[in-house]
Amino acid sequence: MAAKQGMPESALRVLEEALGMDFTAAGDTAEAVAAEGAYYLEQVTITEASEDDYEYEEIPDDNFSIPEGEEDLAKAIQMVQEQATDTQILEQKTVLPSKQLIPEVIEDFLCNFLIKMGMTRTLDCFQSEWYELIQKGVTELRDTGNVPDVYTQNMLLENENKNLKKDLKCYKQAADKAREDLLKTQKERDFHRMHHKRIVQEKNKLINDLKGLKLHYASYEPALRVLHEKHHTLLKQKMLTSLERDRAVGQISGLQATLKHMEIGHNYHASEIRVPNSEKENAPEGPTQKGLREAREKNKCKTRIKDNKKDSEFPTDMQQNPNLYLCKENIGPAKFDYKLNNIFRLHELPVSCIIMHPRKDILVTCGEDRLWKLVGLPKGNVLLTGFGHTDWLSNCCFHPSGNKLATSSGDTTVKLWDLSKGNCILTFEGHSHAVWSCTWHSCGDFVASSSLDTTSKIWDVNSERCRYTLYGHTDSVNSIEFFPCSNTLLTGSADKSLSVWDARTGNCEQSLYGHMHSINDATFTPRGHMIASCDACGVTKLWDFRKLLPIVSIDIGPSPGNEVNFDSSGRVLAQASGSGVIHLLDLKSGQIHKLMGHESEAHTVVFSHDGEYLFSGGSDGTVRTWS
Numbered sequence: 241m242a243a244k245q246g247m248p249e250s251a252l253r254v255l256e257e258a259l260g261m262d263f264t265a266a267g268d269t270a271e272a273v274a275a276e277g278a279y280y281l282e283q284v285t286i287t288e289a290s291e292d293d294y295e296y297e298e299i300p301d302d303n304f305s306i307p308e309g310e311e312d313l314a315k316a317i318q319m320v321q322e323q324a325t326d327t328q329i330l331e332q333k334t335v336l337p338s339k340q341l342i343p344e345v346i347e348d349f350l351c352n353f354l355i356k357m358g359m360t361r362t363l364d365c366f367q368s369e370w371y372e373l374i375q376k377g378v379t380e381l382r383d384t385g386n387v388p389d390v391y392t393q394n395m396l397l398e399n400e401n402k403n404l405k406k407d408l409k410c411y412k413q414a415a416d417k418a419r420e421d422l423l424k425t426q427k428e429r430d431f432h433r434m435h436h437k438r439i440v441q442e443k444n445k446l447i448n449d450l451k452g453l454k455l456h457y458a459s460y461e462p463a464l465r466v467l468h469e470k471h472h473t474l475l476k477q478k479m480l481t482s483l484e485r486d487r488a489v490g491q492i493s494g495l496q497a498t499l500k501h502m503e504i505g506h507n508y509h510a511s512e513i514r515v516p517n518s519e520k521e522n523a524p525e526g527p528t529q530k531g532l533r534e535a536r537e538k539n540k541c542k543t544r545i546k547d548n549k550k551d552s553e554f555p556t557d558m559q560q561n562p563n564l565y566l567c568k569e570n571i572g573p574a575k576f577d578y579k580l581n582n583i584f585r586l587h588e589l590p591v592s593c594i595i596m597h598p599r600k601d602i603l604v605t606c607g608e609d610r611l612w613k614l615v616g617l618p619k620g621n622v623l624l625t626g627f628g629h630t631d632w633l634s635n636c637c638f639h640p641s642g643n644k645l646a647t648s649s650g651d652t653t654v655k656l657w658d659l660s661k662g663n664c665i666l667t668f669e670g671h672s673h674a675v676w677s678c679t680w681h682s683c684g685d686f687v688a689s690s691s692l693d694t695t696s697k698i699w700d701v702n703s704e705r706c707r708y709t710l711y712g713h714t715d716s717v718n719s720i721e722f723f724p725c726s727n728t729l730l731t732g733s734a735d736k737s738l739s740v741w742d743a744r745t746g747n748c749e750q751s752l753y754g755h756m757h758s759i760n761d762a763t764f765t766p767r768g769h770m771i772a773s774c775d776a777c778g779v780t781k782l783w784d785f786r787k788l789l790p791i792v793s794i795d796i797g798p799s800p801g802n803e804v805n806f807d808s809s810g811r812v813l814a815q816a817s818g819s820g821v822i823h824l825l826d827l828k829s830g831q832i833h834k835l836m837g838h839e840s841e842a843h844t845v846v847f848s849h850d851g852e853y854l855f856s857g858g859s860d861g862t863v864r865t866w867s
Contacts, residue, residue, distance in 0.1 A: 349391070475750075475788075486745065552685035552702045554727050554744045561725045561768055574811045576824050578854050578866035580837040584620035586613055591857030593635045594844045598642045603846070603855060605863055606633035612647055614659065617853075618865070626657055628664045635677040640684050648675035654689045654699065668699045670706050677720045681727075686743065688729055690717035696731055698743055708746030712739055719761045723785075724768045732762035732773055738783070754781055754790050761803045765810040772813055774801030780815055780825070796823050796832065807847040814854065816842040822856055822866075837864055 347370065354363040587607030596603050601617040612633055614624035631650035638645060644665075645657040654675055656666040673692035680687055686707070690696045696710040696717050715734035722729055722743070729741040736759060738752040755775045762773040764785070771783040778797025783790050799819035806813055813825040820838035822845055825831075841859040848854070854866040 479749075482742075482747070482749070489745075549703050551705075551707065552683075552700050554686070555683050561766075574807070574809065574826060574828070575851055576812070576826065576833045578824075578835055580835075580864060581853075581867040582618075582620065582865040584615070584863045584865070585861060586615065586620075586622065586863055587611065587861040589632070589861055590841075590843060590859040591861060591863060592633055592843055594846045594855050594857050594863060595636055595638060596846055596848060596855075598638055598640065600642065601848075603863075604636055604638070604645060605857060606636045606647060607861065608632035609861075610649075612636055612645070612657075615863070620863070620865075624659065624662045626662065626664075628655060629653070631674070634675060637679050637687075639680055640682055644684075646678045646680060646687050648678040648689055650674040652691070654678050654687060656687070656701065666701070666704060668697075668704075668706070670697055670709075671695070676716065676718050679721050679729075681722050681743070682725045688720050688722065688743070690720035690731055692716045694733075696720055696729070696741070698729075698746065708743070710741055710746055710748070712748045712751075713737070715758070718759060719763075721763055723764055724766070726768075730762055730764065730771065732759035734758035736775070738762055738771070738773060740788070750788050752783060752788060752790075754793070755779065760801060763804055763806065765806050766808055767810055770810070772804045772806065774804045774815055776800045778817065780804060780813070782813075782827075792830075794825065794832070802842065803844045805846050807851045808849055809851065812847075812851075814845045814847065816845040816856060818842070820858065822854070835866060837866070 350366065351363065354360075354366065586605050587609050589608035591605055591607050593606040594603055602623070603615050603617065604612055605615060606612045610627075610629045610632060612626040613622050614626075615621070616623050626645075626647070629647065629649040629651055634648050634650060636645060636647045643659055645659055647655050647657065649655070652669065652671045652673060652675060654668040655664050656668075657663065658665045668687070668689070671689065671691040671693055675689050675691045678687060678689045685701050687699045687701060688696060689699065694711075694713050694715060694717060696713075697706050698708045698710070699705070700707045710729070710731070713731065713733040713735050717731050717733045719732035720729060727743045728749075729743050731739045731741065733739070736753070736755045736757060738759065739748050740750040740752075741748055752771075755773065757775040757777045757779070759773055759775050762771060764771060769785055770791070771785050772780065773783070774780045778795065778799050778801050780794045780796060780801055781790055782792050782794075796815060796817065799817045799821075801815050801817060803816045804813060811827050813827060815823040815825070817823060818841050820836075820840055820842050822835035822838075822842060824833040824835065826833070835854075835856075838856065838858045839860060843857050843859060845854065845856045852867060855863060856866070857863050
């Protein structure tokens with residue numbers, strides 16, 4: 241720094257008094273220099289003392305280490321690089337570009353100082369006295385000189401110091417917040433670790449419990465096997481007992497008939513004694529009396545005809561099931577690649593049932609519009625329409641010969657129809673609620689029906705009366721079917737059970753349990769060795785009819801299964817689902833194939849005799865043909 245010479249002594253004193261400090265590091269040096277008439281400015285290092293004596297505590301970085309068990313090579317390398325970058329930044333000295341600074345004159349410096357300190361009155365006094373001296377010529381502006389650079393630099397350093405303190409405070413707050421976030425994250429990590437350890441312990445406990453239960457179950461298997469064998473033995477004893485009971489009932493019936501004939505032989509009939517009344521006989525007969533006489537004669541004739549009708553006898557020597565040979569001859573591959581071929585709109589309300597004629601390419605459909613229709617194939621033309629029921633139709637069944645039809649309805653009746661004339665020939669009344677299903681016996685003399693009133697009935701077509709009422713189910717009986725060429729009946733009920741009945745006695749021979757929901761339909765295979773049933777949650781079960789045991793359970797839910805039917809070979813099972821999908825189950829491989837085509841719920845499904853066509857009915861009143 242260049243030395244200044246020739247500065248007036250008065251100006252220097254004024255500057256020292258205003259600033260209250262010396263130009264040099266020692267106070268006596270200024271007087272010595274003034275006495276000699278010259279002074280020098282030396283470059284000294286000003287050490288800034290802490291004004292507030294604040295002790296900054298060092299932030300430990302132990303918490304920022306990588307937690308144990310979570311070491312990651314990529315993260316470690318990234319941390320090392322960041323620390324090296326921070327070190328370089330701290331070691332780097334800020335070099336400001338050199339600028340040519342214009343030194344500030346003493347006058348301006350003093351004015352700025354007084355303004356900064358808020359000394360307005362002193363400023364006014366200084367300015368008035370200073371400019372007065374200049375005006376008088378006592379002081380000249382060029383002789384005052386400039387303020388040394390050290391003062392200006394001192395003020396700049398003070399401002400920079402304040403800014404750095406402010407930044408340090410912000411950085412400290414950010415560091416505190418980061419420390420709090422780190423502690424919070426570590427606590428959450430510890431909580432999740434503890435939770436994970438607890439879950440692992442619970443899992444190990446459940447695994448141990450499961451192993452114990454398996455061992456416990458394995459210990460019960462021998463006892464279950466013994467109980468199963470005892471159950472089969474009791475079933476055989478039950479069958480033998482029922483046969484002996486039937487034999488005893490037959491003997492008792494014979495003895496009762498013999499006693500009745502013996503009693504009739506000892507009685508005699510008194511002859512009618514007619515008192516002649518010549519006046520009444522000779523009196524003329526009026527039209528009213530004539531009509532009453534004709535009505536009495538007709539009633540007598542009907543009574544005689546009914547009295548002459550005898551109850552039908554259940555066949556004892558049943559013919560062999562013809563489907564056994566059909567199944568053996570049918571060795572072709574099963575068909576699953578059905579595609580929608582045609583849509584017939586036959587009913588205004590949902591279709592409830594479709595059945596195939598036993599010999600011809602004709603089908604019958606029943607609907608909730610109280611009508612049944614005889615439809616010709618493949619064109620779908622309506623050949624005959626049946627009227628007569630007063631409520632929706634639920635089911636129908638062909639006579640074994642194919643010339644008669646039985647229908648069941650929500651009006652609690654079962655009607656028999658002559659297909660050659662299209663009129664109703666007989667109505668069975670006896671159920672107290674809607675009738676869900678009906679079926680013909682293979683001999684054609686009996687019709688069985690199942691109802692919402694929890695009963696099933698066996699009707700004699702010849703004597704036109706109910707022969708037996710089957711009691712045993714505790715809820716609606718939704719399905720009924722005769723075993724092919726036998727006197728055995730199968731019923732499916734909403735009480736989740738299947739029952740096997742002897743139609744000759746009306747007794748329940750066996751009940752099958754396994755469904756968890758209401759059974760909607762049950763049917764036999766054409767060969768009769770297996771039963772298929774479906775329930776309200778879409779579960780389909782296959783049962784071995786010879787052993788009366790379940791074979792397999794297939795869940796096709798959650799939509800309900802409304803009806804199941806086998807094809808003529810017995811290898812494919814079709815299910816009509818509440819979702820509108822027709823499911824085809826391959827009994828050999830267990831695969832399920834789906835037919836999509838119904839826009840709403842599918843109620844019924846049936847195969848053609850050759851298995852080339854499939855017919856399904858939906859809630860939209862249509863019958864869809866698949867080929």
